[in-house]
Amino acid sequence: MTVTERGMAYGIRALTRLAGLDVVDRLGLRDPANRALKRASATGFRTAGKVGRTFAATQKRSSPGRLKPETASRQRGLFDLTPTDDQQMLQDAAREFAAGAIRPAAEQADHDDATPQELLDSAAELGLATLGVPEELGGLVEERSAVTSTLIAEALAHGDLSIAVAALAPAAVSTALGLWGDAEQQATYLPAFVGEDVPAAALCVQEPTALFDPFALRTRARRSGDGYVLDGVKSLVPRGKDAELFVVAAQVEGEDGAAGPALFLVESKVDGITTSPDPAMGLRAASTVKLHLDGVQVPAGALLGGGAPEVYREAIALGRIAWSALAAGTSKAVLDYVIPYVNEREAFGEPISHRQAVAFTVSDIAIEAESIRLLAYRAASRADAAQSFAREAALARRLVADKGMQIGSQGVQLLGGHGYVKDHPVERWYRDLRAAGVVEGTLLV
Structure with missing residues (x-):
């Protein structure tokens, strides 16, 4: 199967689900997120029996499967942000899912402290858990896909960062197995992640200590x-x-x-x-x-x-890229929300966007959001090409810690009193962007 065919198979599976969501919208029915919430409350979370699942090797392998670095034909002399056709297809599917399903469900999910199970199941149908799994082990890619994972994480976070974390958490475990698992570990655990019933799983690095350092663990x-x-x-x-x-x-x-x-x-x-x-x-x-x-x-x-020490260092760096991608997506959501607001909100007979202080604040958000995005892409592209990327990941992390929270705060400030109440999503984005600057691990690209 060629790369294009794999991408088509991957995208068609995702878009099949999304096409159904479009039909619901066109018929004027309740949006898919409300439908997901209703069905989830009726059926409950499907956890009984799953937590007790027995993982066992389905077949013996003499060597582990590994994703390959980008081929020389894919590596370009200049830093090129243009997605491939396959990446564009997946990114578009993730964007549509974020806009049609994640964004409408975000407020209620934040209130309930939980993402509806049906929404998580729908996210799993996008194949998120297979992005870091080699094709020979049931995945859909042969080469490293950090850039693809970054694009998808950014798109999902534009809908809601918190739900994106819930949806992407199992992918961190499957990616870790694909990158560093031995033959026995891969044979035992990866089949569950490439099947239809993807298990809930989590990468646990963060500890409840002030100024947490992932290289000075208390566990x-x-x-x-x-x-x-x-x-x-x-x-x-x-x-x-x-x-x-x-x-x-x-x-x-x-x-x-x-x-x-x-x-x-x-x-x-x-x-x-x-x-x-x-x-x-x-x-x-x-x-x-x-x-x-x-x-x-x-x-x-x-x-x-x-x-191996280099394995742990790589895991921390890949996690920082993932959080930077999420911050880029949510920062763009803040920007997309405040621009029409400041253009429509009037004070003293004119839109508040005519005030220099407001216009400059909006431009600052745009500049810093794009900076976060570019650094995340740069680090991910170097990871795919098997080049050193710890420096780029650290820079992206530093920028997210400094500017991600600032973007969230500025979004709240631009809305004035409206920014403080839950009638508008900026207060939720502000809270989530603070997390992006302090949490280590949890996700991988």
Whole structure:
């Protein structure tokens, strides 16, 4: 199957669902998000029996499958932001889904501290969990797709950042397995992510400490017999209450005194794992929880990438690109919302956009939003080309931390009193943009 054919198969599966949403709109029925909310409340979350799922290797493999770097024909001498036809197709599908399903459901999801299950199922039909899975393992791509993941994350966050986090959380685990899992790990876990019933899963790096440093973890992993014992607490874990599989970051304590951060595969049904609510200022629709690990025993085969330091460093950098993409999408949402508002809102007989202070503030939002977007794209393109990208990811992260919150604050300020109340979405975007500047891990591109 050619790249174009794979893209068409991928896009058609996504657009089939979206075409149905268009029909609903054309018939004048309730929008798809309200329909999703109604059906979800009637049927309830489908978690019973799923959390106890047994992961087992479906076939033996002699070597792990890996995504390849971009081919030389795809790599361009200049930094070119033009998406390929396949990327454009997927981005358009994600944009339509964000506008038609995510945006209308965002306010209620924020109020309920949860994204409706049907909306998550619809998002899964876009194939998000397969973006980091090699074609030979059931995915739809052969080459690294960090740019594609970045484009999709940005598009989804334009609808709502918090729901985007909930939808993309399982993809972080499948991407980690595709990048660093060995043959046994891939054979055991990846089939679930490329099937129709994608499990809830989460990458757990963040911890409940002030000024959290992902390279100074308090969660510990000590050697015990043929495996490890994990102890610690992770915070802001999306959909953690219903998750079936976690990738947990922990500080490995070596027998010789050496220590270093590493990633472990941990199934939710093992003894010693509990969750507790972890409501936050933002990310409310992601149903964040604290994950408590109390003497959790895992086999040596649970260690991802052999515990290599470069694997953990790459995971942190890829997570920062993902958050930058989300911030770019939400920042664009703020810009798209405030421009018509300031043009239509009048004071002293003229639109407030005629005031220099207002016009300059809007232009600042546009400049900083585009800067975040460009840095995220640059870092993702270098990752796809197998070039060093830690610097670019760090720059994007720094810009999001400084300017993402500022964009949210300026959006609230431009709406005046309207920006403070929930009748307008800018206050929610402000809360979510603050999270984008402080949370580590959780997502991967």
